[in-house]
Amino acid sequence: MLDVATLVERCRQGDDLAWEALVRRFQSRVFGLAYHYMRNAEEARDVAQEIFTRIYQRLDTFEGGETFMPWMLRLARNVCIDSLRRRKARPPASSETGDETLRMAAMGPTPEDSASARSTRQLLYRAMDRMSESDREILLLKEIQGLKVEEVSNLLGIPTGTVKSRCNRARIELATRIRRLDPSYGT
Amino acid sequence: MDCRKFSERFGDFVEGLLSLKERRAMDEHMSQCVRCRELYTMAGGEPGDQEVVAPADLTESILSRTSGPVCASARGRLCDHVEGLLDPTGDALVSLHLRDCAECAGLSSILSSLxxxxxxxxxxxxxxxxxxxxxxxxxxxSRSRPAWIERFAEEWRNLIKRPRFAWEGAYVGAFLLMLIFGTSNAPLASVPQKAKEVAPQVRSSIGSVWVTTRGNVIETSSELAFDVRRRSSTVFETARETFEAARENFEAARKTLGIAREALEADRENLEAARESLGTTRESFETAREKFEADRENLEAARESLGTTRGTLETTRETLGTTRESLGTAREALEAAREALETFWESLPLMREKDDTKQPADQSGPDEGEKP
Known part of the structure; x- marks a missing residue:
């Protein structure tokens, strides 16, 4: 498999196939991130397309010193926040977050996904739905997307110590909510 | 072993600090001495007990009176514990807490799974x-387009997505119309006046054309009406099918809503049950705390009683020593008195003989068998 740096470089040279490979490589991650922000599959799909369009337009501004993933996630987060602001200006199309969560949990990353994995994802989505936006975002960036503390700190513009403490607090909060929803989880 | 030695070693015995041999000696003494056995019973144990088990909630009660609950502190380090980032001592401390705290242990296992x-x-x-x-x-x-065009297009797209864009467009349009036509110095200021003059001529020429056109329009419209009627029936059928599908969807949604409502009711009942259970647990906790308080007061009273008994025992021991000394003195005095009496008995015949020699004719002397 081609490494990301090579793909990006070929994209910057105008290679359409490299761009397609990059989209296929990161589509699930970008869509997953967009869904976590938007909490709606249709909107997440539109936002994910918008994110890739923005990436395509700004590939020239990407500097090689930084790794691609944090750069992409920062850009994706900005697009998601812009979309959320626009959404606040109009009434919500649907409030059935629970059904949406169940539907997304049933999608899964692979077709071979087992029933227990689906129920676990459903449980995690339900628990995260009830958390505050800031706690959910820090979990999303650090624990789900796997960014380092320094990268999250740069992305959110807060000190690394704050990132650590907020993340620990959010994880305990999530664990407490999961324990309430399903005491058998983790045993 | 006597009571004095028992008393000296009693404290260590209660604390369980004596050797097996000494403990056996203490047990043996208690089996023979009622008072020492009573003393041990008052101290809260029975002969033969090896250890006293502390109440289950003792640690929590002590912590609530001293440092407060420690779960918050443990949870502050739980994430680092799960990731193995704590130093060995801190890690061991968290592990010890998890051994006795089911709530934190549950959170720890959930964090590991997360x-x-x-x-x-x-x-x-x-x-x-x-x-x-x-x-x-x-x-x-095309990526060959200049970057400024891309940026302008992007800015424009963002601009037109804003809800107030329509108002802004209308405002700018009205302003431009005013600039072009509305003022005396405007480049096209004369256009409205000219239009007003030309209008009657246009109206008269339109009149003749209108009659011809009207006939054509009526003819064409009747044909169109037929066509529209034919097509509208098709559209009506399609609309009816769509309506039926929408109605089925609505029914399905209503059923889903009913199921969701039932689930909500079940959740609510579970919540009520959990709340009641919490109330019961709280009452049990209060009862246990009261019992613990009463037990502690009893223990304090027993301890004070033990102190008092120990003091009494010391006093009794001193009294016993004094009595023993008095008894020795009394015994010596008794021995001296017995010796004096023996001497007196021995000297009694000689004294009688002396009396007989002094008063031979006296008949009023005491009998031989009479003793003083």
């Missing part, structure tokens, strides 16, 4: 057309 499960949420597959849509949105835009 380390595996959360990264799985990072990726979600969109539908199969997603890549095609993205490529369609990006490919037509």
């Amino acid at each position: 380390r595996v499960d959360l990264p799985l949420l990072a990726e979600l597959d969109p539908d199969v057309e997603f890549v095609g849509d993205v490529l369609a949105r990006t490919r037509p835009r």
Whole structure:
């Protein structure tokens, strides 16, 4: 498999196939991130397309010193926040977050996904739905997307110590909510 | 072993600090001495007990009276404990807490599972057309175009997405119309006046054309009306089918809503049950705390009684020593008195003989068998 740096470089040279490979490589991650922000599959799909369009337009501004993933996630987060602001200006199309969560949990990353994995994802989505936006975002960036503390700190513009403490607090909060929803989880 | 030695070693015996041999000696003494056995019973134990088990909630009660609950502190380090980032001492302390705190132990195991499960949420597959849509949105835009055009297009797209864009457009349009036509110095200021003059001529020429056109229009409209009627019946059928489908969807949605409502009711009942259970647990906790308080007061009273008994024992021992000394003195005095009496008895015949020699004719002397 081609490494990301090579793909990006070929994209910057105008290679359409490299761009397609990059989209296929990161589509699930970008869509997953967009869904976590938007909490709606249709909107997440539109936002994910918008994110890739923005990436395509700004590939020239990407500097090689930084790794691609944090750069992409920062850009994706900005697009998601812009979309959320626009959404606040109009009434919500649907409030059935629970059904949406169940539907997304049933999608899964692979077709071979087992029933227990689906129920676990459903449980995690339900628990995260009830958390505050800031706690959910820090979990999303650090624990789900796997960014380092320094990268999250740069992305959110807060000190690394704050990132650590907020993340620990959010994880305990999530664990407490999961324990309430399903005491058998983790045993 | 006597009572004095028992008393000296009693404290260590209660604390369980004596050797097996000494303990056996203490037990043996208690089996023979009622008072020492009573003393041990008052101290809260029975002969033969090896250890006293502390109440289950003793630690929590002590912590609530001293440092407060420690779960918050443990949870502050729980994430680092799960990731193995704590130093050995801190790690051991958290492990010790988890051994006795079921709540924190449960959270710890959940955190361990979350380390595996959360990264799985990072990726979600969109539908199969997603890549095609993205490529369609990006490919037509030639990357050879200058960057400023791309930026302008991007800014323009963002601009027109704003809800107030329509108002702004109307305002700018009205302003431009005013500039072009509305003022005396405007370049096209004479156009409205000229239009007013030309209007009657246009109206008269339109009149003749109108009659001809009207006939054509009526003819064409009747044909169109027939066509529209034919097509509208088709549209009506389609609309009816759509309506039926929508009604079925509505029914399905209503059923789903009913199921969701039932689930909500069940959740509410569970919540009520949990709340009641919490109330019961709280009452049990209060009862246990009261019992603990009473037990502690009893223990304090027993301890004070033990102190008093020990003091009494010391006093009794001193009294016993004094009595023993008095008894020795009394015994010596008795011995001296007995010796004096023996001497007196021995000297009594000689004294009688002396009396007989002094008063031979006296008949009023005491009998021989009479003793003083």
